[in-house]
Amino acid sequence: MTDTPTPQSPDPADPTWWQQAARGTLIERMGIVLVEVGAQRTVATMPVAGNTQPFGLLHGGASAALGETLGSVAAQVHAGPGRTVVGIELGATHHRAAREGVVTGTATAVHLGRTTASYEIVVTDDRDRRVSTVRLTCLILDRG
Template identity: 45%
Template sequence: MIWRREASLEALNAMGNGNMVGLLGIRFVHLGDEVLEATMPVDERTRQPFGLLHGGASVVLAETLGSVAGWLCTEGEQKVVGLEVNANHLRAVREGLVRGSCRALHLGRRHQVWQIEIADEAGRLCCSARLTTALV
């Protein structure tokens, strides 16, 4: 297991109250030994004007997963800040839920790199993102 902090899904979901995570309806749904997963609805909050999942909303889901996963890998007063995020939008989604799955590619003393795969309800990959974080 890579996590250094104790956390429940309830506690992680409570972190979204009063900020963009809660506003977009992002919900943590699985905390495994080496993976963190969350869902986000594709609705009026997350669609672009042409009716498709907004790429920026996918990036919010990806950065949320990577940042929270990064924090779970820290101890004490350490914090995690994003340095770089990139995302490839591979498939359009019009409705339903998307599910992001986050795994560590690198867990160093000063930096972390996270791979986030976002899929539609049929399990088809719609976005592949990578987040680099710094530990401060």
């Protein structure tokens, strides 16, 4: 038996449902908190503390993981019931360092198709300066 709640009828636009579903996952361990969920736009925050490389800077992989989380959640909302998504391409450009505070990721749909969904995810610091730009494409699959 698992401690992770899995509601029978998820509301894909409810950030609270996603936070419950993320219990025990990388999302929870990294402190990612979903603020807004939708197919066109999804937003989350993540603390810098605990997600740094040895020199105290936000780890580039943490920015990439935040981006993949946001794009995947948004793509799943787009895909709808009975379908699932998997990331098939991820790229990130790191523009500036973050040493403290919280970063915010905003995923914006670039393409919402029948079989793929692509997103640009902009990660900004507490002063609204761009830290990273992440690009994600997801493949949409029928559950079977």
